[in-house]
Amino acid sequence: xxxxxxxCEQCNKTLPPASTEAMICSYECTYCRDCVDALHNVxxxxxxxFTARPIRPAHAWRPGVSLSDQPATRTVTHKPxxxxxxxxxxxxxxxxxxxxx
Ligand SMILES: [Zn+2]
Ligand SMILES: [Zn+2]
Numbered sequence: 023x024x025x026x027x028x029x030c031e032q033c034n035k036t037l038p039p040a041s042t043e044a045m046i047c048s049y050e051c052t053y054c055r056d057c058v059d060a061l062h063n064v065x066x067x068x069x070x071x072f073t074a075r076p077i078r079p080a081h082a083w084r085p086g087v088s089l090s091d092q093p094a095t096r097t098v099t100h101k102p103x104x105x106x107x108x109x110x111x112x113x114x115x116x117x118x119x120x121x122x123x
Contacts, residue, residue, distance in 0.1 A: 025050050026078060026094035032057040032102050037075075039094045044075035052099070063120070064112040066103040071120025 026039045027050070035054045037044040045058045047065040058072045065072065082088035115123060 023092060024076070024078075025052075026075070026089075027052040027099055028094060028096060029098050029100060030054040030057055031099050032061070034098070034100045034102075039089055040077055040080065042074070042077075045072040046075045047072055060105060061103075061108060062112040062116075064108070064115050066108050066111070069111075069115060069123055071123070 024046075027037070029036055030044075030053050031051055032053055033056070035043075035057075037052060037054060043054045043056075044052055045055055046052050047068055047070045049065070049068055049070070051065050051067050052075065053061065053072065063071050078089045078092065078094075079087075080089045082091060
């Protein structure tokens with residue numbers, strides 16, 4: 023199940039479950055939109071691209087399936103990278119869309 027992490031891994035900005043600013047890679051590395059731009063849409067951990075994190079419904083429209091049934095994790099993952107060093111990493115992938123990496 024998708025982990026809904028509480029903050030941006032780069033800047034530690036709060037990203038509540040209903041945030042439309044939260045972006046994730048396929049490994050659920052979670053960043054805010056501003057940091058995804060600063061990272062050139064290259065995940066520092068895997069090199070993949072990002073997509074908007076889906077919003078888990080707050081209301082149980084189906085029994086047992088909602089944010090209160092499967093709450094967001096409280097574990098903060100804050101592992102900021104040096105943006106200059108990351109830019110060199112991301113430069114290798116310049117021009118490669120996420121689906122080509
Ligand atoms: Zn951020
Ligand atoms: Zn990643």
